[in-house]
Amino acid sequence: MYNNSFFKKILLVACVVFLYSCDKDYNSIGDGLLGDNHFDFVKYSSNVVAYNQKIGPIQSNNLAVNALGVYDNPAFGTTTANFATQIVLESANPTIGNNPVIESVVLTIPYFSTLKSTDTNGDRTYELDSIYGPSDAKIMLSVYESGYFMRDLDPAAGFLEAQKYYTNQNSDFNSVKVGNRLNNSSDVSQNDAFFFSAADYKTTVTGTDGKEVVTRVAPGMRLDLNTEYFETKIIKASALGKLATNDIFKEYFRGLYFSVAKSGSNPSNMALLDFKEGKITIKYKEDTSITDVTRVEKSIVLKLTGNNVSLLDQSNINTSYANATNSANVNTTLGDEKLYVKGGEGSMAILELFNATELATIRESGWLINEASLVFHVDATALGAASKPNRIYIYDLNSDLPLSDYINDQTSGTNTKNGRVIFSGILNTEKADDNTYKFRITNHIRNLIKNVEATNVKLGVVITEDINATNTITSYKLKTANDFISQLPKSSVMSPLGTVLYGGKSTVAEDKRLKLEIYYTKPN
Known part of the structure; x- marks a missing residue:
C-alpha cells in the first residue's frame, strides 16, 4: 500500500x-x-x-540526507540531531582464514564539499557545504552498537506497508544501545571534541618501484573504532554463521547509533550527511594457509545502507x-x-x-x-x-x-x-x-x-x-x-x-x- x-x-x-x-x-x-x-x-x-x-x-526514516549535531537557532531554539542506521556486509559470507588479527577499523562518511583550489604540491583546499553553526564549533560524538532492530515492514499493517520510524524516537534507541562507545580513540577530535573538518585525508605509501604514491580523499568523518570489539563481533562471529547472509547479519548486528551532545562550553554546529555513502573498513592480516604462515592483508567492508532514522530533539524553545x-x-x-x-x-x-x-x-x-x-x-x-x-x-x-x-x-x-x-x-x-x-x-x-x-x-x-x-x-x-x-x-x-x-x-x-x-x- x-x-x-x-x-x-x-x-x-x-x-x-x-x-x-x-x-x-x-x-x-x-x-x-x-x-x-x-x-x-x-x-x-x-x-x-x-x-x-x-x-x-x-516520519523520518530513510531520508536522502540526515542531520547530525547540535544547532542553536536564536529564533527557534536548540535542535539536537541523533541518528541510527542498520549496516550490511558489502560481501556476505566472507572467507576468513587462519590466525586473523585486526589492524584497524575505520568508519568513514563523506561530507558535502567543493574543491576550491589545488597548489603546486597537489594539496587541496575544500569548502564544506550543509554545515550550520560556527565554523570553530565542537560536539561530543559517541557511536554505539544499536540494540534496536529496525524492521522493513510494519506488522500492524499486515506487513503490507513499510515500517515507519519517527523523529521523537531517540529514547527508544538510546535506551537499548549496547556497551561502551566504539569511537574510543585517545584523540578527542574523534569523540569528546569532534568537529567537521574541511581538510582532506592524505596517505603516502611507497610503491614497488620505490617511489612514493600519495592518495587524497575529500573531507569526511573518519573515526577509528574499537578493534577488540570488532574482533569479537565480526571476525570470530564468522565461524558461527552470523555473516552468512545479510538478513542473518542485520538481526545479529542491529546497526549503529550516533549520539551527540554539546562539548563542554564550546559552541556547537550541525551537518547534513549522506550516511548511505558511509562505510566501516576492517583491515586484518591472516596466514596464507595452515602450513604457510606468510601474512597477507585482507579487509571486510560494512556499508551504512540499511534502514535508518533521523532522531530529533527540540529544547530551549x-x-x-x-x-x-x-x-x-x-x-x-x-x-x-x-x-x-x-x-x-x-x-x-x-x-x-x-x-x-x-x-x-x-x-x-x-x-x-x-x-x-x-x-x-x-x-x-x-x-x-x-x-x-x-x-x-x-x-x-x-x-x-x-x-x-x-x-x-x-x-x-x-x-x-x-x-x-x-x-x-x-x-x-x-x-x-x-x-x-x-x-x-x-x-x-x-x-x-x-x-x-x-x-x-x-x-x-x-x-x-x-x-x-x-x-x-x-x-x-x-x-x-x-x-x-x-x-x-x-x-x-x-x-x-x-x-x-x-x-x-x-x-x-x-x-x-x-x-x-x-x-x-x-x-x-
Missing part, C-alpha cells in the same frame, strides 16, 4: 501535466521571462490569509516561536503577523487565497492572467544571526501534491537544491535589508479563475532541502494528525533550518506584507 500510494500520486501528477499542456491560451514558461517589466499589464493585489501550524513528531505556533494563538481568520517555518519536527505556514466574493468577481471579469506571484519577506530581526534556508516550498495542502507551476517548470540547476528556477522559492539576497522568497503560481491562478469547478485549495509552505520531485511528491506521515495536516513533503523533514516570514495580516507594514500579486490584461 505504501508503494501504491506513491505510484497513485505519480499518476495524478502526470494527469495534471497532461491537462495543463493542453491549455494553448498561454505559454507558462514565458511567465519566467517577464521579470519585473510588466509594461501595460494591470496589477492587482489580493490579500492573503496566512497562519502558523506546528508540526509534531514526523524560543518563547516567541512557541507562542506563535500555539494553536490557541493562531489566527485562522485574519492570519498571523509572523510565519515561523522550520524543517524537521518544526512548523509550517498555511495560506488561503481569495475570499468567495473576490474570486467570483475576478472570474466574471474575464481577465487574461499574465503572471501571479507570492513574495515572502524575511523578518531579519526575528531571525537574528541564524542561517537562512536557501529554499522554501509551496504546494497544494488538500492533495499534498505540487502545484502545476512546479510541474511545468523543467528548468534544472546544478544540483537537487536549485532546480525549477521559474517556480522558485529560492532565497533572494540582492537587498541586504530585505531578503525574499518568490513563487510564480501563474498556472495555478489561471486554472482557478478559468475553471469554475476548481477548488480554491489551501496552500502549504515548508522548508525544503531538496526540490527533486521524488522528495516533494512523496509525503511523510505525522505521528499524530491534526485538523489541517496528516503528512508533509518528505523534503521538508530533511532540513534543520528555519525562517521567520512576514504574514499577510493588515497590521504588517505594507512593504513587507505577504500578498498575491496578479498582472493581467483587460479583455477588449
